[in-house]
Amino acid sequence: MKVRNVIIILAILLIGVSAFAKTNKVVCSGSTTVLPIAQATAEAFMDKNPNVNISIRGGGSGVGIAALQNGTVHIANSSRPMKTKEMNQCRAKGIAPTAYAVALDGIAILTHKSNPVSNLTVKQIKAIYTGAIKNWKDLGGPNLPIVVISRDVASGTFEVFNEKALGGAKVISSALLLASNNAVVTSVADTPGAIGYAGLGYLGDGVKTVSVNNIVPSKATVQNDSYPLSRKLYMYTNGKAKGAVGSYIAFIQSPAGQKIVENEGFVALK
Amino acid sequence: MKRLIVLLCLGVMILPMMAQEIKLTGEMWNRWTVERGKKNVAEEFSIIRNNLSLERGYLGLEPKFSDAVKGRFTVDIFSADLSDGAGLKIKYAYLDFNKLLPIPDMTTTIGLQKVYFGSIYDWDYTLIGKSPTDEYKFANSADYGLTVHGYIPKGWGEYALGLYNGEGYKKYGANLKDNIEPAFLANLRVIPVAGLTLGGSFMLNSSERSDLLDGPGDNPKYNKQTLMDAYLNAAYGPMSLTGEYMTKDVSYPNDSAKDMSANCASVNAVLKLKTLVEKDIDFVVRYDRSDPTDSDEDENIVTAVTGGVNYNFMHDDSSNPAMQLQLNFTNKSNSVKNDKNINSSALMLQLKWRFNNTLKV
Numbered sequence: 001m002k003v004r005n006v007i008i009i010l011a012i013l014l015i016g017v018s019a020f021a022k023t024n025k026v027v028c029s030g031s032t033t034v035l036p037i038a039q040a041t042a043e044a045f046m047d048k049n050p051n052v053n054i055s056i057r058g059g060g061s062g063v064g065i066a067a068l069q070n071g072t073v074h075i076a077n078s079s080r081p082m083k084t085k086e087m088n089q090c091r092a093k094g095i096a097p098t099a100y101a102v103a104l105d106g107i108a109i110l111t112h113k114s115n116p117v118s119n120l121t122v123k124q125i126k127a128i129y130t131g132a133i134k135n136w137k138d139l140g141g142p143n144l145p146i147v148v149i150s151r152d153v154a155s156g157t158f159e160v161f162n163e164k165a166l167g168g169a170k171v172i173s174s175a176l177l178l179a180s181n182n183a184v185v186t187s188v189a190d191t192p193g194a195i196g197y198a199g200l201g202y203l204g205d206g207v208k209t210v211s212v213n214n215i216v217p218s219k220a221t222v223q224n225d226s227y228p229l230s231r232k233l234y235m236y237t238n239g240k241a242k243g244a245v246g247s248y249i250a251f252i253q254s255p256a257g258q259k260i261v262e263n264e265g266f267v268a269l270k
Numbered sequence: 271m272k273r274l275i276v277l278l279c280l281g282v283m284i285l286p287m288m289a290q291e292i293k294l295t296g297e298m299w300n301r302w303t304v305e306r307g308k309k310n311v312a313e314e315f316s317i318i319r320n321n322l323s324l325e326r327g328y329l330g331l332e333p334k335f336s337d338a339v340k341g342r343f344t345v346d347i348f349s350a351d352l353s354d355g356a357g358l359k360i361k362y363a364y365l366d367f368n369k370l371l372p373i374p375d376m377t378t379t380i381g382l383q384k385v386y387f388g389s390i391y392d393w394d395y396t397l398i399g400k401s402p403t404d405e406y407k408f409a410n411s412a413d414y415g416l417t418v419h420g421y422i423p424k425g426w427g428e429y430a431l432g433l434y435n436g437e438g439y440k441k442y443g444a445n446l447k448d449n450i451e452p453a454f455l456a457n458l459r460v461i462p463v464a465g466l467t468l469g470g471s472f473m474l475n476s477s478e479r480s481d482l483l484d485g486p487g488d489n490p491k492y493n494k495q496t497l498m499d500a501y502l503n504a505a506y507g508p509m510s511l512t513g514e515y516m517t518k519d520v521s522y523p524n525d526s527a528k529d530m531s532a533n534c535a536s537v538n539a540v541l542k543l544k545t546l547v548e549k550d551i552d553f554v555v556r557y558d559r560s561d562p563t564d565s566d567e568d569e570n571i572v573t574a575v576t577g578g579v580n581y582n583f584m585h586d587d588s589s590n591p592a593m594q595l596q597l598n599f600t601n602k603s604n605s606v607k608n609d610k611n612i613n614s615s616a617l618m619l620q621l622k623w624r625f626n627n628t629l630k631v
Contacts, residue, residue, distance in 0.1 A: 066589075090464070
């Protein structure tokens, strides 16, 4: 009798799990860089599929991946590859993280529009962000102190920038740490001595984009990976994406979805 | 001793000033315990404990000096073990070096740190009780030492190799002078498929010293310990099942009559309702079978059965709860009943709350 009861309870639970997996509600959270891509593509996807409801939150790549581990989202948006530690934590909990590249991006180095410096090497960027160079005159610019603006540590953009530009070095303690790409762009636009960085999709007329190692971040240089700060943007799911989640990601990777990616200022996969 | 404490306090104050950022952490366990038992086998059962306590009061600083170097300093302020006032233990005080060795995802840790044995190092207290390794005194949860540990690429598992004092974080000074042999540890966990974790730990330890410091002759208390642990965890959807079996063989080179061995098996199951009913509630059950002295003289087997429910609330953006209300009932019984082995049961209600905040220096 007891065994039968246990089997009935387990069967009810399994049905519940299956029902959760097959729902037409798709929940995503994570990277603020991927956010505009997710929002714009979700709107277009829901227009074509009115029975699917996609809800999207930001928070940072780390937050999205933790939510995937906790089983509270279907998609974790990430502007960096998942770390080995995160992958272990997922797999130990029965989550099989599967990466889908949805766009390409270059982390653009931004300065104020009035700043005449038009190119920086990766070595110079590292020197600026670690405090070895503190004035634009040392870089051929005006006699103006450099105001260093960076992203908060939960940001995937920070982690990619930290790895590719700084080689893991410590950011100068006087740096201003901001929580979003938009906040960085706005602050750089308002501060004549500022330097910051943001995804290509966030650039506007208020800031100047400098080339890195004499390579301008563009569709061509990001796609051929010659721009030093180029990267892939990902959506992670638990196992192979199926149902509404699979259809949504397939839509983003389709020519129609990739056109939206480019409209948002990012670079298409091909 | 006072100088040591002053230096320690200065270090704690100065180190974070050099850091890129500091994470402040805290975790408090407020517990109400009602225990039913008796003082000796001849008495009737009665309530022998009914009190509120702060079982743990962890406060931590986690300075990040660079991407490659991080620290952790955690103290435990508690009221539970003392008749008067509050106690203070240093739980962790270590530095992590991520790029000391040119192996990806490997960390070298130096200082008072976790002991990577069995389930003790990542026990998440889904149940109020300790991990079986800790509960049945097989290994300490923290110790002074040097470890290298890391992750196998692509999420295939993790490993650790360690050299410790072997006495645990609660012992220092005179306790350590009597032990001149370090403990060695090896731990491996593999995840062949998502949701299935297989692991094993091996530790060689000793306590006391062979020759007495304060006189001629051998020390009869000197002993060598071999500890082994097998670990299995299966997780599928909202359910997870964990099993652990451990053994401890202790030999006394100067008094072989005292040689002994112990073993313990523990199984626990968790059902998380969060993804099913959108209420963050867990149901937990656990069964332990422990033989603390596997010998003809003492054939007592201790069994403990625990059932419990957790209600998790105040979640952050990642759905991690800041607060947890836990209700557990444990029934402990002995196969041989005497004044040393008395059955008991306990009801515990615990409100656990935690916080963390990262400050930019």
